[in-house]
Amino acid sequence: ASSARFWVDETSARGAHRLLIESMVFFHFLHEEALVEWLPQLKAVILPDQRYLSPELAAAIARWVRGGGVLIATACTGTLDDAYRESGRFALQDVLGVRYEGVFDQPHAYIEVQDPRLKAGALDMPHLAEATFALARPVADDVQVLATLRRPYLRSDGQFLLRWSPPGEESGYPAITLRRVGQGWAVYIAGEIFHAFQVKNQWNFKPIVANLLRLTVAEPPVEVTAPAWLEVTLMRQPAAHAPHGRERLFVHLVNQHGDRPASGDRMGEAGNRCTEQILPVRDVTVRLRYPQRPARVALEPAGATPAWSYDGGVVTVMVTEVAIHCAIAVEG
Numbered sequence: 060a061s062s063a064r065f066w067v068d069e070t071s072a073r074g075a076h077r078l079l080i081e082s083m084v085f086f087h088f089l090h091e092e093a094l095v096e097w098l099p100q101l102k103a104v105i106l107p108d109q110r111y112l113s114p115e116l117a118a119a120i121a122r123w124v125r126g127g128g129v130l131i132a133t134a135c136t137g138t139l140d141d142a143y144r145e146s147g148r149f150a151l152q153d154v155l156g157v158r159y160e161g162v163f164d165q166p167h168a169y170i171e172v173q174d175p176r177l178k179a180g181a182l183d184m185p186h187l188a189e190a191t192f193a194l195a196r197p198v199a200d201d202v203q204v205l206a207t208l209r210r211p212y213l214r215s216d217g218q219f220l221l222r223w224s225p226p227g228e229e230s231g232y233p234a235i236t237l238r239r240v241g242q243g244w245a246v247y248i249a250g251e252i253f254h255a256f257q258v259k260n261q262w263n264f265k266p267i268v269a270n271l272l273r274l275t276v277a278e279p280p281v282e283v284t285a286p287a288w289l290e291v292t293l294m295r296q297p298a299a300h301a302p303h304g305r306e307r308l309f310v311h312l313v314n315q316h317g318d319r320p321a322s323g324d325r326m327g328e329a330g331n332r333c334t335e336q337i338l339p340v341r342d343v344t345v346r347l348r349y350p351q352r353p354a355r356v357a358l359e360p361a362g363a364t365p366a367w368s369y370d371g372g373v374v375t376v377m378v379t380e381v382a383i384h385c386a387i388a389v390e391g
Contacts, residue, residue, distance in 0.1 A: 071107040074257030082269040083283045083291050095119050102276050103129040108191065108251040111139040117150040124154055125241030129275040131268075134191050134251040135162065149195075155247045156199030156238040163192035163249075165211055169226045170234040170250060172267065174205040176274055177235070180266030185209050185226040188255035188264075194232050195249055206235035208249055235267075237275070244275040284344040287316055289381060303390060305354060310347055310387040312378065314340050343378040345387055355390040 072088070079086045086105075089097055091113065094104070098119060106112075109132075112120075117137060124130050130151070137150030138159055149159045169185035172178055192208060212220050212227035238245045252264045272279070283291050290313040298306045316338045352369045356376060365387070366377040376387050 070257050071251055071253045074253035074255070075105060075107050078253060078256050078265055078268060080290050081288045082265050082272075083285070083288050084269065084272065085281055085291050085293050091116055098123045098128070101128065102279065103131065103272060106130070106132045106136045107253045108134040109136045111143060112137040112150045113141075114150075120151065121154050124243040124245055127242040129244045129246070129272075130154065131246040131248065131271060133248040133253065135159075135193050138193075151245075152198070154238075154240055154245045155195075155236070156197060156202040156240075156245065157195040157233070157236055157247050158198045160194040160196055160232075163194055163208070163230070165192075167211055167223055168192050168230070168250060169209040169211065170206050170252070170267075171209050171226070172206040172235070174203075177205055177267050177270045179270055181263040186261060186263045186267075187223055187259070188250040188252055188261065189223065189259050190251040190255040192234075192250040194230070195236075195247060197233065197236060199238060201238055202233075203237040204233040204235075205237055206233065208232045208234040235271075237271075246271055246275065278348060280348050281310055282346045283312070284346075285340050285381075286342065287314075287338075287340050289314055289340055289343065301390070303355070305390045308347070308349070308389045308391070309359070310345055310376075310389075311384065312343065312345070312381045312386070313384050314338075314381045316340065337383055340381045341379065343381055345376045345378060347374045347376070347387070347389060348372055349374045349389060349391070351391065353389045353391060355388075357388045357390075359386040359388050 095116060104120065120130060132151060132155060138146055138148070140146040147159065149155060149157065152158060167187060167189040169187055171185040172181070197204065208230040210227040210230050211224035213224065214220055232249065234249045236247045255261050256264045281291060281293060283289060292311040294309040294311065296307040296309065298304055301307045314337060349372065353374060356365065356367045356374065357363065358365050358378065368375050374389055378385065378387070
């Protein structure tokens with residue numbers, strides 16, 4: 060956040076958590092020290108308005124992107140110095156290819172997507188974001204502008220037409236950029252869309268982020284196709300703890316349909332959750348990257364054998380129904 064406060068503002072983290080779960084994307088939350096250690100194992104890193112990046116972390120991320128990693132940074136990420144003061148530049152400017160020129164002076168703005176690769180699944184219209192926006196100017200010739208930043212409409216007296224005024228004129232700045240860096244990709248999103256998703260349930264940002272990941276992340280470890288979203292988690296069980304003495308890789312599928320917030324002042328904010336009825340999710344397809352044909356594939360905890368196939372380094376498993384939870388266990 061831009062000002063000191065007693066409680067840590069978790070809105071962006073909560074928004075990223077919910078957005079990725081509802082996009083069926085497997086992810087971890089990592090603190091700075093763990094991120095440096097895990098970087099070689101990660102395909103993508105998302106920095107939601109992470110304003111302070113240590114010089115060591117910024118350098119490590121830059122090397123990792125050039126080696127094939129995918130970075131998605133939003134808003135004012137990397138704009139504070141070691142004393143937590145505004146530095147006036149992005150710590151990752153050389154990677155992102157955009158120059159920081161300050162913070163947009165309105166509490167909301169609009170992201171208008173131009174690139175058709177990002178539009179799939181989202182409405183073809185400017186998307187309202189009640190969030191902090193940074194003004195960032197491309198400074199590298201190879202920066203691709205995928206979406207532009209539009210100002211909210213202002214009346215002749217300079218006031219909003221409504222609390223969330225409709226789209227106004229173009230700002231002259233990009234909202235989403237993409238750049239090839241070495242073997243990797245660097246994505247910059249000028250607005251803190253995870254915050255916007257959390258406070259106003261702006262669902263259009265879910266397919267936009269998912270499309271960005273599909274565009275940049277080659278060979279994701281697991282992909283799930285289902286008529287409704289499931290929470291997806293991977294877990295590795297060492298051979299020493301596995302029942303058949305073979306290492307197992309689990310894909311956990313959790314069905315949360317039927318849950319809804321029962322309290323909380325803002326959409327999706329922390330509060331009690333009420334589960335009235337769980338609706339089963341049927342006809343789920345899971346594609347898991349695996350180095351060799353598995354010795355066994357089972358649905359746990361029952362141990363049933365699902366319909367599955369192996370081709371080109373991918374195990375494809377058909378799950379008839381997920382009532383609340385099931386786990387696909389793949390034995391090597």
